[in-house]
Amino acid sequence: MAMRNYKQFLFLLVAAVSVGLISIVFVLQWVLYFKEGLAWDGGLAEFNWHPVLIVTGFIFIQGIAIVVYRLPWTWKCSKLMMKFIHAGLNILAFVFAAVSLVAVFDFHNGADIPNMYSLHSWVGLACVLLYSLQIIMGLCVYLLPITPGALRGAFMPIHVYSGLFIFSTVIATALMGITEKLIFGLKNPKYKDSPPEAVLVNVLGLLITAFGGLILWISTRPSWKRPSEQLLSRAGAGSGSPKGSVILSVSPTTDRDNPGANSNTSKRN
Amino acid sequence: MAMRNYKQFLFLLVAAVSVGLISIVFVLQWVLYFKEGLAWDGGLAEFNWHPVLIVTGFIFIQGIAIVVYRLPWTWKCSKLMMKFIHAGLNILAFVFAAVSLVAVFDFHNGADIPNMYSLHSWVGLACVLLYSLQIIMGLCVYLLPITPGALRGAFMPIHVYSGLFIFSTVIATALMGITEKLIFGLKNPKYKDSPPEAVLVNVLGLLITAFGGLILWISTRPSWKRPSEQLLSRAGAGSGSPKGSVILSVSPTTDRDNPGANSNTSKRN
Numbered sequence: 001m002a003m004r005n006y007k008q009f010l011f012l013l014v015a016a017v018s019v020g021l022i023s024i025v026f027v028l029q030w031v032l033y034f035k036e037g038l039a040w041d042g043g044l045a046e047f048n049w050h051p052v053l054i055v056t057g058f059i060f061i062q063g064i065a066i067v068v069y070r071l072p073w074t075w076k077c078s079k080l081m082m083k084f085i086h087a088g089l090n091i092l093a094f095v096f097a098a099v100s101l102v103a104v105f106d107f108h109n110g111a112d113i114p115n116m117y118s119l120h121s122w123v124g125l126a127c128v129l130l131y132s133l134q135i136i137m138g139l140c141v142y143l144l145p146i147t148p149g150a151l152r153g154a155f156m157p158i159h160v161y162s163g164l165f166i167f168s169t170v171i172a173t174a175l176m177g178i179t180e181k182l183i184f185g186l187k188n189p190k191y192k193d194s195p196p197e198a199v200l201v202n203v204l205g206l207l208i209t210a211f212g213g214l215i216l217w218i219s220t221r222p223s224w225k226r227p228s229e230q231l232l233s234r235a236g237a238g239s240g241s242p243k244g245s246v247i248l249s250v251s252p253t254t255d256r257d258n259p260g261a262n263s264n265t266s267k268r269n
Numbered sequence: 270m271a272m273r274n275y276k277q278f279l280f281l282l283v284a285a286v287s288v289g290l291i292s293i294v295f296v297l298q299w300v301l302y303f304k305e306g307l308a309w310d311g312g313l314a315e316f317n318w319h320p321v322l323i324v325t326g327f328i329f330i331q332g333i334a335i336v337v338y339r340l341p342w343t344w345k346c347s348k349l350m351m352k353f354i355h356a357g358l359n360i361l362a363f364v365f366a367a368v369s370l371v372a373v374f375d376f377h378n379g380a381d382i383p384n385m386y387s388l389h390s391w392v393g394l395a396c397v398l399l400y401s402l403q404i405i406m407g408l409c410v411y412l413l414p415i416t417p418g419a420l421r422g423a424f425m426p427i428h429v430y431s432g433l434f435i436f437s438t439v440i441a442t443a444l445m446g447i448t449e450k451l452i453f454g455l456k457n458p459k460y461k462d463s464p465p466e467a468v469l470v471n472v473l474g475l476l477i478t479a480f481g482g483l484i485l486w487i488s489t490r491p492s493w494k495r496p497s498e499q500l501l502s503r504a505g506a507g508s509g510s511p512k513g514s515v516i517l518s519v520s521p522t523t524d525r526d527n528p529g530a531n532s533n534t535s536k537r538n
Contacts, residue, residue: 113461114462117460117461117462117463117467118448118460118461118471119444119447119470119471119474119475120448122471122474122475123444123474123478161485161486161489165482165485168437168441169478171441172437172440172441172478173444175388175392175441175442175444175445176444176445176448178388179388179389179445179448179449180448180452182387182388183449183452183453184452191386191387192382192383192386192387193383193386194386198386201388202387202388202391205388205391205392206388206391206392206395209392209438209441213434216430216434220430221426
């Protein structure tokens, strides 16, 4: 089964993954080259796990988890397997976020810096709590076999919206974190003198914003949704060739888990 | 013509407007009670116009501009008039943002603080430039009478996405701005000592995040879209009573300006 505007999808996906991976390189460059490196010693090198784990897990892995249903080469996999992958990636991202919080609290307690005073910490903790709630609700509604299909359908708009809202707010929180750390961490020269570290980390902020923008675009195009299960089985699960295969357009659906999915078909040309 | 889940819509709209207005009260409380007040003197009181104009214009007015087509009591107004209101509110928000930038540059130049070194300034300037581009493109595509209908339809997903992306990024930028200003502005007690000003402004950050979340929810519910013009004229422009009138459900549309709008109807009960 082929996707509409497949080349455009592929281009944007490659762009998103590239920008995400470059962000990880930038955050590693920051802590390994400009800062104290990485260690679990209660000091600044332990703090440095915080940005590394947030960019790698809470931003990059969460972003991939959001778009994983949309990869057309996964459409031959069962819906249940894709749910496990989606849930697994989100749980992995949550573990990264949780460990990154431990690193900050450890560092603050060792350096006698108060916890939870800044807007960054308030919004960030809210994100982690909402994310854990999102994962628990997702598991109960979409992986517990006893949950009625009507509830799954009714909850889907909330699940999708919450996921994208939390993801966006995580990125906003990271931008606040970058701002804090560059102000507190740069003393001579200061942030306002624009030393190379400041420029590198500002660019990191632009990169994660661009990553967020790409993931949000990919995940909100109706024509790139995973088709309904009925349609996939009708079209033949093994058909991967774009030529002469069925393409998709937007319409209401009957797939109980995926109320916005595409369900009508038209022959290409 | 009545809207689906009209009470829920009304509740969320009232919540959004209330949270937005409370944000404006909070930012005024901040600059008038805790800071130097408002003046156009090249000093800190001039800087204070920056957060006031951003929260009032670039956040609140832009948010209202985004949802203005969705107010069901405007569905009896012509599409052209609604376009003028949407464009007018966005241009007003742009003027607020532009004046707020002048206030910051004036203050920086007077106090010998460099311009454009922080991530806040980079992302913020990008928002203002993208917003001006968004307004120019919107005027050319949707208000120039010579623009072909096919182009209007094809550009709509980009126009909607860019609008919501810029709006979200403005809020992220405001959160960075709050972080900067609380770190630089609070000296004794410091930000980390959580004085009342810090708590007030952190809460302001939560309020504008909630405002953003409400506007994004309202503006992305397919069933709350302004119906297509054909449907509105068929249903009779004067029918404002919910009882026995036509209600809307999601489906593809033929309205050239509004490719995702609702166009099929069903009798209520």
